[in-house]
Amino acid sequence: MILFKAALATGVLTVGLSASQAAYAAPLSASIQSAATDPRANVKIDSKIQVERTEESASGEITTTLLDPATIKVIPGDKLLFTNAYRNTGGSAVTGFVVNNPVHPAVALTEVLEDWALVSVDGGKSFGKLSDLSVSETASESAPTSRPAQASDVTHIRWVLASPIAPGASGELQFRGIVR
Template identity: 35%
Template sequence: MHLPMPALLLASVIATPALAAGPLQVTAKVLTEQKTRAADGSVRVALVPARRVVPGDRVIFVLGYRNTGSQPIGNIVLDNPVPAAIAYRGPSQSSAAPDVSVDGKTYGPLATLRVRTADGATRAAGPDDVTNVRWRLANAVPGGAQGQLSFQAVLK
C-alpha cells in the first residue's frame, strides 16, 4: 500500500493561544528519511518532504510556530492528531517531549496512560494506541520569535 502524504498532512493541527496578544502562525509538514550511499560506502540520511510512503517507512511530523506580532503570546497549546494509518514512535531527538493521548481527552506521559480492552479490563497504553500528541509551551513566545516541535512515527 502506498499513501500520498498530502492525505496524511496535518490539516487538523490545533493551536490554542489563550490570551494571545499577537498573531500566531502554525505550519505543519511531514518528512521522511532519504538514504544515499556515498562513493566511500558510507550512508547519508537526509530528511526530505514525504511524497509517498509505504508501510514501515519512518516519518517525522514537524510543527513550526511563529509569533508574527510584536507582543508575546502565552499559554500556547499545540495539539496534533495522529492519523489512523500512522503509529507514534516518540519525540524527535531535537524536540521537547510531548504529552500524548489515547482518546483525545486525557493527556500525559505514555507510561501513565491506560487503554480499555474489549472485555472491559484495562492495559498499559503503548505507542500504537496514541491518537494525539500535544505540547504546552512553558514560556510565552516573544514577538518575532519562532520554534518547532516534532515527533517520529511509522506508516502502519
C-alpha cells in the same frame, strides 16, 4: 485555551499514494479568534511531513535523507518526521499557547522529540505522560483488562508551551512515526 490541530488529510498515507495527493499530507487548520481579541492568533504554524529513508552506499556508509512525500511513493514501514514550526508574528508576547496534533490512524507514533509533550490514547479526551497511561483491552466478553499504553496507541500529542512566545520568536515541535 485555543487549540491548534495539525491533522493529516483522511487517507493520505495509504499504499500507492500519488505525488499529487501527498502534497496535501500536512495541512494545518487553526481554529482561533481574531488577533484583535486574542494575541495567540498571531502565532502562525507551518506543518510538514518528511519521509526518512536510510540507505547504505556501496562502500558501506549509511546515510539518512529526509524526503518530501510529494516526490516519492509512501509505503507501509516508511519512517516519518512531523514538524510543526511556529512563529509569533504579532507585537506582543503570547502566553497560554497550546498545540494539539492528532496522529493519523495510518501512522504509529514512535517518538515525540520534546520530552515535556503530553499524549492521549483515548482520542484526545485526556492527556498525560505515556508512562502514566493505560489502554483497556477485552480479553473476553466478561473480563476486560488494561495494559500500559505504548507509543503505537497514541492518538493525539499536546504541547503546552510554558514560556511566553516573544514577538518574532519561533520554534519547532516534532514527532516521528511509521506508516502502518
